[in-house]
Amino acid sequence: MALSEAAKRVAAEFEFTAEQVNAAAKEFVREMEEGLKKDGTHLSQIPTYVTAVPNGTEKGLYMAVDLGGTNFRVCSIELRGDTTFSLTQSKVAIPRDLMVAKTSTELFSFLAKQIESFLQTHHTEHYEGHVRRRKTHSSEQGYKDEEIFNLGFTFSFPVHQIGINKGTLIRWTKGFDIQDAIGRDVCALLQEEIDKLHLPVRVAALVNDTVGTLMARSYTSPGKTGTLLGAIFGTGTNGAYVEKLDNVIKLRASKETGDYDESTGEMIINTEWGSFDNGLETQPNTPYDEALDKESVNPGIQMFEKRVSGMFLGEILRRAILALINDPKVPLFSDETSAQNDIHSTTNILDTSPLHKQWGVDTSFLSICAADNSKGLRVTRQALDKDYGVAAASEEDAQAVREIANAIGKRAARLAAVAVGAVVLKSGKLDVKSTEDKAGVEPSGGRGEGPEHEEGAAGDVKEEDTIDIGVDGSLVEFYPNFEEYMREALREIEGIGKEGEKRIRIGIAKDGSGVGAALIALVAGKVG
Numbered sequence: 001m002a003l004s005e006a007a008k009r010v011a012a013e014f015e016f017t018a019e020q021v022n023a024a025a026k027e028f029v030r031e032m033e034e035g036l037k038k039d040g041t042h043l044s045q046i047p048t049y050v051t052a053v054p055n056g057t058e059k060g061l062y063m064a065v066d067l068g069g070t071n072f073r074v075c076s077i078e079l080r081g082d083t084t085f086s087l088t089q090s091k092v093a094i095p096r097d098l099m100v101a102k103t104s105t106e107l108f109s110f111l112a113k114q115i116e117s118f119l120q121t122h123h124t125e126h127y128e129g130h131v132r133r134r135k136t137h138s139s140e141q142g143y144k145d146e147e148i149f150n151l152g153f154t155f156s157f158p159v160h161q162i163g164i165n166k167g168t169l170i171r172w173t174k175g176f177d178i179q180d181a182i183g184r185d186v187c188a189l190l191q192e193e194i195d196k197l198h199l200p201v202r203v204a205a206l207v208n209d210t211v212g213t214l215m216a217r218s219y220t221s222p223g224k225t226g227t228l229l230g231a232i233f234g235t236g237t238n239g240a241y242v243e244k245l246d247n248v249i250k251l252r253a254s255k256e257t258g259d260y261d262e263s264t265g266e267m268i269i270n271t272e273w274g275s276f277d278n279g280l281e282t283q284p285n286t287p288y289d290e291a292l293d294k295e296s297v298n299p300g301i302q303m304f305e306k307r308v309s310g311m312f313l314g315e316i317l318r319r320a321i322l323a324l325i326n327d328p329k330v331p332l333f334s335d336e337t338s339a340q341n342d343i344h345s346t347t348n349i350l351d352t353s354p355l356h357k358q359w360g361v362d363t364s365f366l367s368i369c370a371a372d373n374s375k376g377l378r379v380t381r382q383a384l385d386k387d388y389g390v391a392a393a394s395e396e397d398a399q400a401v402r403e404i405a406n407a408i409g410k411r412a413a414r415l416a417a418v419a420v421g422a423v424v425l426k427s428g429k430l431d432v433k434s435t436e437d438k439a440g441v442e443p444s445g446g447r448g449e450g451p452e453h454e455e456g457a458a459g460d461v462k463e464e465d466t467i468d469i470g471v472d473g474s475l476v477e478f479y480p481n482f483e484e485y486m487r488e489a490l491r492e493i494e495g496i497g498k499e500g501e502k503r504i505r506i507g508i509a510k511d512g513s514g515v516g517a518a519l520i521a522l523v524a525g526k527v528g
């Protein structure tokens, strides 16, 4: 079989038709609604207790800390009230022995000490006040309100959130294991250690990174209309959006509900959409997806994440390429020189190339393929040589790999459109329109330029008709056609169409765990 024909056949397996996109979007809306009613559904739809998004006029000095894995980040953020901010930060690696400490005190007192030294270095005015008080044995209650830093705590482990600054740890992940912390309120654990040091810091908010993305975008977005959705397409994928409070039925029914400001009539919901699994019949599925899932640590779940996020796309590509390599009828990498590499050999199959190792292909390779405009696909061939041990890949080889890589990237972006489109549809925002569009104005910031080139939406849409979406993550930031493919699929969704898609503005929201956390601390400060 000709190589190009074989590659086309594999690429076609990743097709996700307009009809399937529509069916999936309908199912997504249904699951969103179901998740708002009760626990234990496919989409967790977690109430975050954050009931307002910023409009860019927020002001003040806030702190944010981020405990997410290998590092602990401490920062202070000055919100200038004009959609801009300045950020000061420090980062320290978490000592491995603290990740598996006997008691949670050991870890949390370490974190509190980092906050203390941050204040000492960057905020002497606060720190000196603190030393004075400590000398006179004053407690932190002795601080005046305006002296206290409100802090947003981004904690990227599974928690059961029961208030804006209250959430109990469900389990540790990513190599942490401190038994006595399980079931305890992580904000209280941090506050206790902060108080022992008499620091003028109040843990005001427990922050999810996706909510941070939404808040950060809403503060910095042009037009001050408020952002509807914050979405992450990085290692994983997730989205948080603004929902009508009345629709959050399970929160109303819950007995353990903490305080929140009801006056806005809204609450941000963390969808946890990586677990959108249902309707596999409507989702595109290939043998490579199935094999990937089977050999993953969590088979049968997180199906959406496994088709959309950076952690998995390279691995899907690897499996698809391997299927061609292993097919004796397909002449992939069959040039004499690349054959010398023993890529087809089964004797030293594990040693020859990362193509033979689980997770051997990084998703950034998809971006390399998609961006390659070089003569004879030189750049892709070089990457195959340098990173994947395929010497002397031919142009046809590179073309075949690129075709499959593009199909995987395109499918991911079209699936992303399902999630984004469903949130837009569910919001009802497309049903409301101010007046006629401005006539005769050429669209600016045309489609397909990628979100880093502000802004994705057409310029002939009035600001009040714009639906703003903040995105973050390497995939959406660096994969060349991600936004364009996503927009193409959005136009195909019934109820969105060309008109609706034009109204959607997509922009990068940087630094959700810094400025986003600060903004949540600000909102929380108003409640508490």
Ligand code: ADP
Binding pocket: 233, 234, 235, 236, 309, 310, 311, 312, 362, 363, 364, 365, 366, 367, 472, 473, 474, 475, 478, 479
């Ligand atoms: P995180 O989501 O962990 O905060 P990132 O947003 O940087 O971090 O996402 C990392 C993921 O993005 C990894 O899975 C990586 O393979 C993928 N990635 C990194 N660079 C690129 C790129 N240029 N194009 C596409 N994906 C990329």
